[in-house]
Amino acid sequence: MSEKGNSLWSDAWRRLKKNRLAMICLGVVVFYTALALYGEVVYRYYQAKDQTAFYQKTDLNQAYQPPSSKHWMGTDALGRDVTQRLIQGTRIAYKVGIITALIAIPIGVFFGCLAGYFGGRVDSFVVWLYSTVASMPGLLFILAIAMVVGRGLLGIYLGIGLTTWVGLCRLIRGEVIKHKEQAYVMAAKALGLSWPRILFRHILPNVFHVIIVTFTLRFPAAVSTEVFMSFLGIGVVSEPSWGVMINSARMRLWQGVWWEMTFVTLAIFGLVLAFNLLGDALRDALDPRLRTEGN
Amino acid sequence: MLRYIGKRILQMIPTVFGVILITFVLFNIVGGSPAQQVLGPHAQADTLESFDEQRGFNKPLFIGTRTTTRAYADSDFERSAGDWQQQNGAVWTNGTLILAAGGEYALPVKFTLRTDCDYELEIEGRAAGFPMFGENQLKLSKDWKKISLRFRSLPALSDAKGGVEGEKIVPGGAPVEIRSIKLRRMMSNPFDSQFMFYLNRLAHLDFGVSYSTNQRVSKMLLDGIGPSLMLTVPVFFVGLITSVMLSLFCAFWRDTWVDRFFVIFSVALMSVNYLVWIVGGQYLLGFKLGWFPVWGFEDPRYLILPVLIGVFSGLGAELRFYRTIMLDEAHRDYVRTAQAKGVSRLGVLFKHVLKNAMIPIITNTVIAIPFLYTGSLLLESFFGIPGLGYLGINAINSSDVDVVRAIVLVGSIIFVIANLLTDICYALVDPRVKLK
Amino acid sequence: MERRISGRTCFLHGSAVFLFLLLTACGRGDLDTLRFKGEQVLYGQTSRIKSLDPARAGDVTSSMLVGRVYEGLLEYSLLDRPYRLQPMLAAEMPEISADGLTYTFHLRKGIYFQDDACFPGGKGRELTAEDFVYSIKRVADLKVASSGYWAFNGRIAGLDEFRSASAGSAPTDYSIPVEGLQARDRYTFQIKLKEPYPQLLWVLAMNYAFAVSREAVEFYGSNFINHPVGTGPYILSRYKSNYRIEFVRNPKWVETGRVELYPSTGPEEARAAGLLDDAGKRIPFIDRIVQYVVDDAATTWMMFLSGQFSYSGISRDNWDAVIKPDSGLVEDLKRQGVSLLSSPTLSPYYIGFNLDDPVVGKNKKLRQALSCAFNPELLVQYYNGRVTPVYGPLPAPLAGFKPKPTAYSYNLEKAKQLLAEAGYPGGINPETGRRLELNVELGNATADMRQSIELIADMFDKVGVVLNAGYNNWPAFLDKLDRRQAQMFELGWIADYPDSENFLQLFYGANVSPGPNHANYINPEFDKLYDRLRTMLPGPEKDRLCEQMADLVIEDCPWIYMYQPMEFAVIHSWLKNYTLHDFPYTMVKYRRVDNAAWDEWEAKHGRNN
Numbered sequence A: 001m002s003e004k005g006n007s008l009w010s011d012a013w014r015r016l017k018k019n020r021l022a023m024i025c026l027g028v029v030v031f032y033t034a035l036a037l038y039g040e041v042v043y044r045y046y047q048a049k050d051q052t053a054f055y056q057k058t059d060l061n062q063a064y065q066p067p068s069s070k071h072w073m074g075t076d077a078l079g080r081d082v083t084q085r086l087i088q089g090t091r092i093a094y095k096v097g098i099i100t101a102l103i104a105i106p107i108g109v110f111f112g113c114l115a116g117y118f119g120g121r122v123d124s125f126v127v128w129l130y131s132t133v134a135s136m137p138g139l140l141f142i143l144a145i146a147m148v149v150g151r152g153l154l155g156i157y158l159g160i161g162l163t164t165w166v167g168l169c170r171l172i173r174g175e176v177i178k179h180k181e182q183a184y185v186m187a188a189k190a191l192g193l194s195w196p197r198i199l200f201r202h203i204l205p206n207v208f209h210v211i212i213v214t215f216t217l218r219f220p221a222a223v224s225t226e227v228f229m230s231f232l233g234i235g236v237v238s239e240p241s242w243g244v245m246i247n248s249a250r251m252r253l254w255q256g257v258w259w260e261m262t263f264v265t266l267a268i269f270g271l272v273l274a275f276n277l278l279g280d281a282l283r284d285a286l287d288p289r290l291r292t293e294g295n
Numbered sequence B: 001m002l003r004y005i006g007k008r009i010l011q012m013i014p015t016v017f018g019v020i021l022i023t024f025v026l027f028n029i030v031g032g033s034p035a036q037q038v039l040g041p042h043a044q045a046d047t048l049e050s051f052d053e054q055r056g057f058n059k060p061l062f063i064g065t066r067t068t069t070r071a072y073a074d075s076d077f078e079r080s081a082g083d084w085q086q087q088n089g090a091v092w093t094n095g096t097l098i099l100a101a102g103g104e105y106a107l108p109v110k111f112t113l114r115t116d117c118d119y120e121l122e123i124e125g126r127a128a129g130f131p132m133f134g135e136n137q138l139k140l141s142k143d144w145k146k147i148s149l150r151f152r153s154l155p156a157l158s159d160a161k162g163g164v165e166g167e168k169i170v171p172g173g174a175p176v177e178i179r180s181i182k183l184r185r186m187m188s189n190p191f192d193s194q195f196m197f198y199l200n201r202l203a204h205l206d207f208g209v210s211y212s213t214n215q216r217v218s219k220m221l222l223d224g225i226g227p228s229l230m231l232t233v234p235v236f237f238v239g240l241i242t243s244v245m246l247s248l249f250c251a252f253w254r255d256t257w258v259d260r261f262f263v264i265f266s267v268a269l270m271s272v273n274y275l276v277w278i279v280g281g282q283y284l285l286g287f288k289l290g291w292f293p294v295w296g297f298e299d300p301r302y303l304i305l306p307v308l309i310g311v312f313s314g315l316g317a318e319l320r321f322y323r324t325i326m327l328d329e330a331h332r333d334y335v336r337t338a339q340a341k342g343v344s345r346l347g348v349l350f351k352h353v354l355k356n357a358m359i360p361i362i363t364n365t366v367i368a369i370p371f372l373y374t375g376s377l378l379l380e381s382f383f384g385i386p387g388l389g390y391l392g393i394n395a396i397n398s399s400d401v402d403v404v405r406a407i408v409l410v411g412s413i414i415f416v417i418a419n420l421l422t423d424i425c426y427a428l429v430d431p432r433v434k435l436k
Numbered sequence C: 001m002e003r004r005i006s007g008r009t010c011f012l013h014g015s016a017v018f019l020f021l022l023l024t025a026c027g028r029g030d031l032d033t034l035r036f037k038g039e040q041v042l043y044g045q046t047s048r049i050k051s052l053d054p055a056r057a058g059d060v061t062s063s064m065l066v067g068r069v070y071e072g073l074l075e076y077s078l079l080d081r082p083y084r085l086q087p088m089l090a091a092e093m094p095e096i097s098a099d100g101l102t103y104t105f106h107l108r109k110g111i112y113f114q115d116d117a118c119f120p121g122g123k124g125r126e127l128t129a130e131d132f133v134y135s136i137k138r139v140a141d142l143k144v145a146s147s148g149y150w151a152f153n154g155r156i157a158g159l160d161e162f163r164s165a166s167a168g169s170a171p172t173d174y175s176i177p178v179e180g181l182q183a184r185d186r187y188t189f190q191i192k193l194k195e196p197y198p199q200l201l202w203v204l205a206m207n208y209a210f211a212v213s214r215e216a217v218e219f220y221g222s223n224f225i226n227h228p229v230g231t232g233p234y235i236l237s238r239y240k241s242n243y244r245i246e247f248v249r250n251p252k253w254v255e256t257g258r259v260e261l262y263p264s265t266g267p268e269e270a271r272a273a274g275l276l277d278d279a280g281k282r283i284p285f286i287d288r289i290v291q292y293v294v295d296d297a298a299t300t301w302m303m304f305l306s307g308q309f310s311y312s313g314i315s316r317d318n319w320d321a322v323i324k325p326d327s328g329l330v331e332d333l334k335r336q337g338v339s340l341l342s343s344p345t346l347s348p349y350y351i352g353f354n355l356d357d358p359v360v361g362k363n364k365k366l367r368q369a370l371s372c373a374f375n376p377e378l379l380v381q382y383y384n385g386r387v388t389p390v391y392g393p394l395p396a397p398l399a400g401f402k403p404k405p406t407a408y409s410y411n412l413e414k415a416k417q418l419l420a421e422a423g424y425p426g427g428i429n430p431e432t433g434r435r436l437e438l439n440v441e442l443g444n445a446t447a448d449m450r451q452s453i454e455l456i457a458d459m460f461d462k463v464g465v466v467l468n469a470g471y472n473n474w475p476a477f478l479d480k481l482d483r484r485q486a487q488m489f490e491l492g493w494i495a496d497y498p499d500s501e502n503f504l505q506l507f508y509g510a511n512v513s514p515g516p517n518h519a520n521y522i523n524p525e526f527d528k529l530y531d532r533l534r535t536m537l538p539g540p541e542k543d544r545l546c547e548q549m550a551d552l553v554i555e556d557c558p559w560i561y562m563y564q565p566m567e568f569a570v571i572h573s574w575l576k577n578y579t580l581h582d583f584p585y586t587m588v589k590y591r592r593v594d595n596a597a598w599d600e601w602e603a604k605h606g607r608n609n
Helices: A002-018 A020-049 A084-119 A122-133 A138-149 A153-161 A166-180 A185-188 A194-208 A208-231 A243-251 A260-288 A290-294 B002-032 B035-039 B043-054 B084-085 B194-203 B217-252 B257-271 B274-288 B301-330 B333-340 B344-374 B377-383 B388-397 B401-429 B431-435 C016-019 C027-035 C060-069 C131-140 C161-167 C200-204 C216-227 C251-255 C267-271 C297-305 C314-322 C329-333 C364-373 C374-382 C412-420 C447-461 C474-482 C501-507 C524-534 C542-556 C595-605
Strands: B067-069 B092-093 B095-098 B118-126 B145-152 B163-165 B168-170 B174-188 C040-046 C073-076 C085-087 C102-106 C182-187 C188-192 C234-240 C244-249 C286-293 C311-313 C339-344 C350-352 C387-389 C437-443 C466-469 C488-492 C559-571
Touching: A002 A260, A002 C488, A020 A084, A020 B344, A084 A122, A084 A153, A084 A166, A084 A194, A084 A208, A084 A243, A084 A260, A122 B002, A122 B401, A138 A208, A138 B002, A138 B194, A138 B377, A138 B388, A138 B401, A153 A208, A166 A194, A166 A208, A166 C161, A185 A194, A194 A208, A208 A243, A208 B274, A243 A260, A243 B274, A243 C297, A243 C314, A243 C447, A260 B257, A260 B274, A290 B401, B002 B194, B002 C437, B002 C447, B035 B043, B035 B168, B168 C216, B174 B194, B194 B301, B217 B257, B217 B301, B217 B344, B217 B401, B274 B301, B274 C297, B301 B377, B333 B344, B344 B401, B388 B401, B388 C040, B388 C234, B388 C251, C016 C311, C040 C060, C040 C311, C060 C234, C131 C161, C131 C182, C131 C188, C131 C216, C297 C311, C297 C314, C364 C412, C364 C447, C364 C559, C374 C387, C374 C447, C374 C559, C437 C447, C437 C474, C447 C466, C474 C488, C501 C524
Parallel strands: C040 C286, C437 C466, C437 C488
Antiparallel strands: B067 B174, B092 B095, B095 B174, B118 B145, B118 B174, B163 B168, C073 C085, C102 C188, C182 C188, C234 C244, C244 C286, C311 C559, C339 C559, C350 C488, C350 C559, C387 C559
16 A cells, blocks of 8 residues: 555656656745745744844835845835845745645545545534535635734634635545545455544545645645735734735835835745646646646 | 425525524624724723623623623732722732721722622632622632622622622621632523524624624625625626636647646736736726726726726636636547547537536536625725725724624625525436435 | 724824825816816715714714714814814803803804704704703713713713613613703703813814704614714715715705805914915805725825825825925926925824733833833834924823923933843843843734834834734724733824813823723822813913823833824815814815816826826
């Protein structure tokens, strides 16, 4: 079985490698990830040293400097370096993407597995749960959750995390139902293995690719939602999130202060594009059947 | 057939209930009462309480016999002396309130307690043998202890030598040390709860009153739905037609650079942030070039720019979706057969591929229709279209709970009903569905 | 910025003020088809409308709209500074008894409510003294949930009892007499007070004391907020909440021969500014007022520039493009005939300390240190000089205002020294060994709010203290203040009336949270002085008292005094008689639109060229 798993992954990797566009995107993703990691290191460093980080230090005399060799992407309203803040924005985007996934994926997988494996009442309950959540108007529901939880990252995490598990749950449920009938599960049952063991040790690894693909496609969506919410002032506020930066930059745009707006939107565009293309390629490589169902 | 419809309607009920439950939990439990926001910073506690009373916020959540009252906020003397600091003889030190011997201390309530219901006073404190005059005659001891007293607010019998009586604490011969005091109002009917209040209101189709505009929410929804649809329906259909056309185009040129270009193009379109479309569109096309009005909702001209932006921002995702469907169809056997029979490529495309792709297209369309109702949050607020999206954003920004809740609730119910209708239609068309 | 909260009792931030106080932007451009020949129309921008009920209009926007339809006994004069009241529906200023407890108003005769379906035969009836009795009782009615009861609380004989009687679910009985509110005859209205209330006249000029008709309240019930029925210069003609509101001239004025005139006297500056050109002419000038609810500052600005709005505030971000530091307006706007108005506002901003908080509350030295670390000049720079520093709890020009820095104004050395004395040498918290971390709670998350707090955090950073910002939505913020959970908070206070008392009550012991004393400042000495101030008539003694109270507060540092904003506005050439006023609620009747100037602008600079 592990062999089967391995070959699936190495097959997929081989297919992926042939796709030049996907490899470029992978490179871009790696680059962004490195930026985010660098941002995290900087953030941690100042935390540990108990100092205010340099990207938060203000200097009104340096406000609105256009791009130069000193400030590659210029400075913002308080004279802070846009490049550094952009990197911190990457860190926050990653944080949001990953943490919302860490909330949504376990919920989706857990319910999906249970529903698919047990069927009957458990299944009915799970179907009820996800059809209830799915019938809520998406973005508004996310905003409503963030509204009652309060401003800040927590609201974003919970808002996005608690609403986006439905798609994955459906997929996993379907996959588990398929796998349940397969010989290896039958055999495991005959051996008298306990259901958690069968479900999570044997079936789950075989549907893992669904999770990977979902994650890759969910990630940019979560980032976009975060940008949107922060822009509205419901999301991140005290840290340089991309949405916050766009919101601040927008007001000055028509006066010719184009750099903050431009670079931030380019950064978002790059990240989302790379993830989307990579996600597509992964899906094609791992399981082409997911194509129409995935979104 | 009727049985099937009946069954589907029955299945709908738990979902609707779930939606009601979720909205209740979200807004009543996590959200709480908006009284202060509505009534402003000058508001007195009795006004706030009266507000809560009118909107059911002064009841237990689901079921319960006790509820908080604004007459007295829970005192936690470990944090602060709260309202006791102005009382003579009451000393607050080291997280304890000490009531000196011989005094008489009325609970500093913010308004007179109601006389038509019972209250419960809970005191955590110590003072050897200090009694509470209630049914159970509980006493404090020399160790920290919590005791409670149930009473109805009546003029206290003030000849007591020491003890707690109604809203009054009389320390008698020795000082009393207190760590916390809580006052609860007792409910005569434990089911008289916020949830029942909510259900009852919904049963009367009463969505409440907006806190920020003081309008009836049902009226606001009715007012907003028209402008929303005027925006979303054109966006939807123009988007649908454009993307289906383009996807056919892709299918026609499949496996060539044209198709590949469109794949990347659609993902690129998807990746442009929505904000960029709006900010850029309003600034460039509306203001700089003056092609469209910047803001407003006076005549159809005002809708052109928002609709264009709406179409463009959604085009990427739709194009990608329909392209996949078209290609799936284009790879089927019957297409190859048709081509073998000598039908032209274009003919195959329109006669066969499009026809067969209609089913997933229509399914997708029907599923999307309920979402038209909520309008577009950002487009509406940027262009001043007074629809539900605008309403929703504003309500969220001002924590206008009843409005947000109503929009979410009605949206969900429309979705559920649309689903039901779709299923019934399918069942009518294709009897096999029922077997599933 | 929480737009809706820009109330008189409110808390605003930064440029929010400019947007909110500046209401009547007018415009056309694309809307010009709606201007009929010869008609004067004012197209305006407004923010979210909360209520058109005088008893429930607690924010600036609603008050402005209420002030079009309803009228009160008194109003602010348009041109006089310092602010002065003049009779509106009263025939003259009231007779005040020698003990200062009885106020007798003689009403003008021949004032009619507008025609409305709520009156018999649809014809508006004459206003009488009973209407004022009813209107003020209504504010006291618990079930009305008025935001204005504080203005009468504990002052008018018998009103508090009426309020208690209105509790419970039975309909309020308005026939219960209130001793302090009496209609002596059809045109004589008398108020009896329990104690002298020198601010009463200011309060009577607020919308809470405007005359509503009982017929309308009862006829429209809960829909009364959408159906204003008043005696004022305008009547509501169309109202689409959240989008557009339209008023037209009240025909009842012509029908009943009511004549109101533009003021013919005023200070020299007003004459020079052309504000007396219309002296003695009949008002109102404008036939129709159309206002759009526009939230976004950038949108408003674009609409102003394209001539759709003839009036706009200036947000921080637009400043550089509009104003040159030495020469005022930029050439381009000057050429278009745009003019710039500015005036200080009575709305200081501050950062409050919660004195119930174990860290900042019990440590006066710490508060003083932070006050000394706060550098108002940076905020002045951030707001392009549109704010002026304040060094005490009172704004200019009220009594007790501090024009010069005090002992606890910006002084970095002193801040460091005080911080060490407070037990945090170098900002290090001895308990944790790390820098002291403080939290400031904020009521909104607009760019201006965020950036100004980041600036302040940087100021505190200079003495080694970390300031973390907690962003809340407005209700959550209020809730934290009420529960005394905020360690520090940023607020503004917009004057309800131009009297120092309105600001000093923010430090009164009995007003602690959930009252407006959100710092929970309790100082018995201060309270004693305030008790004297409450009933004191204006005069040098009162001014001295205010001064003394301000000094007490400054020593205890319950607030860090941030700034007092200037209000700026740009107007197009065709809008006349526009002045900035802290209490502009009934002023729209003085405005005039010059159609010729408008057409000329349109021809030269309009969009179609």
